[in-house]
Amino acid sequence: MKAGKQSIAIGTVALLGIMQPGFATTPMVDDSPQIIAASAVNDTAITAKVKAALIADPAVAGLSISVETKDGVVILTGKAKSEVEKSRATEIVQAIEGVKSVQNEIKLM
Numbered sequence: 001m002k003a004g005k006q007s008i009a010i011g012t013v014a015l016l017g018i019m020q021p022g023f024a025t026t027p028m029v030d031d032s033p034q035i036i037a038a039s040a041v042n043d044t045a046i047t048a049k050v051k052a053a054l055i056a057d058p059a060v061a062g063l064s065i066s067v068e069t070k071d072g073v074v075i076l077t078g079k080a081k082s083e084v085e086k087s088r089a090t091e092i093v094q095a096i097e098g099v100k101s102v103q104n105e106i107k108l109m
Contacts, residue, residue, distance in 0.1 A: 043069040046098045050074055053092050060089050065106060072100035080106045 047069045054062030065078040074093050080086040086106045093102045 042098055043071065046072065046074065046096060049096050050093050050099070053096060054089060057088065057092055060085055060092065065089060069099075072098055073103065074099050074101070075103045075105060077105045078107070079109045081109055083108065 047067050050067045050069070051062065054060050054065055054067070056062070061080065064080070065076055068075045068077075074096075076089055076093065080089065086104060086108065089106060090102050090104045093099055093104075
């Protein structure tokens with residue numbers, strides 16, 4: 001294999017490794033670039049999964065809810081029509097793999 005193709009193959013394998021569950025639990029120095037990158041990838045994936053789940057649930061106006069994730073903590077903001085809808089949003093988020101906790105800051109309309 002030529003050097004360029006080998007570098008691409010190694011980079012691809014490394015990237016796929018970052019996206020595997022549990023990658024961020026590999027023992028490393030806390031502030032290492034690998035931990036920071038893995039955390040950012042995991043947070044981005046969690047945010048995408050949460051947003052998709054909120055939009056897919058007919059009991060929740062997913063387009064009215066904003067999602068932010070930091071170190072596995074999901075923060076919901078936006079508006080809901082009822083306390084039931086707000087609570088359902090929390091339930092949906094708690095079911096997503098990788099979510100450590102939920103801060104539901106959704107306001108009632």
